[in-house]
Amino acid sequence: AQSVTQLDSQVPVFEEAPVELRCNYSSSVSVYLFWYVQYPNQGLQLLLKYLSGSTLVESINGFEAEFNKSQTSFHLRKPSVHISDTAEYFCAVSVRRGGGYNKLIFGAGTRLAVHP
C-alpha cells in the first residue's frame, strides 16, 4: 500500500522568507507525484507535478519541488513567499500502473501561514 507523510502540519513564515514544505512517500511501485494548494473554502488547485524526466519541477508562481527517489521525497520550496501564498498545501501520489489512471493518495496537509 502507498502512503504520504507531510511532516509539518503548520509552517509559519515571514513574508519574503524562503520556505520548504516536506513530503515523503512510501510505495513499492513507481508513482506520479503532485502538490495541490487549497485556499480557504475552495477546491484543490494543481500546483506542480512530477511524471517523469527532470526531477526538478517548477510552477508558474515561483514554487519548485524535487523528486528524490532514494529518499522517497518530493519537498516543495519557494525562495521568497508572499502573503497570498497563505493556504493549505497537499502532497499526493498515484500509482503508475498499466490499464488506467489511479486514485490520489494524499498527505494530511501543511498549513502555510505567511506573516507580514
Place this chain on the structure above:
Amino acid sequence: GEEVAQTPKHLVRGEGQKAKLYCAPIKGHSYVFWYQQVLKNEFKFLISFQNENVFDETGMPKERFSAKCLPNSPCSLEIQATKLEDSAVYFCASSRRETQYFGPGTRLLVL
C-alpha cells in the same frame, strides 16, 4: 467545459435523509474521481469511473453510498439515509490521464 462543475455548493440534510451530489467533468476527460474531505483535512477516496464504468470502488461504503456516470449526464454520488459522520466536503475530480483537476466541492451538513 474547461472546469469541473459540482452542484449544489451546499446541502443540508436531516439524519436519515437522502443526499445527491452532481459532477460535470471537464469535456474530453474520461476519468472521474470522488473524494471526501473531513474536518481534519483528510482526503478519503471513494470511487472512480472510466467513462461510465466503475474503475475503482475500494473506498465506497457500499451499504449507503452509490454513484453513477451515465453518458450525456452529470455524474452523481448518492447517500441513502445520511448519518452525522457523512458531514464533509465532497470533491469531484476529472482527468484525461494521470493529472486530476478538482471541482469546487459540495459541502454536506447532516443535522
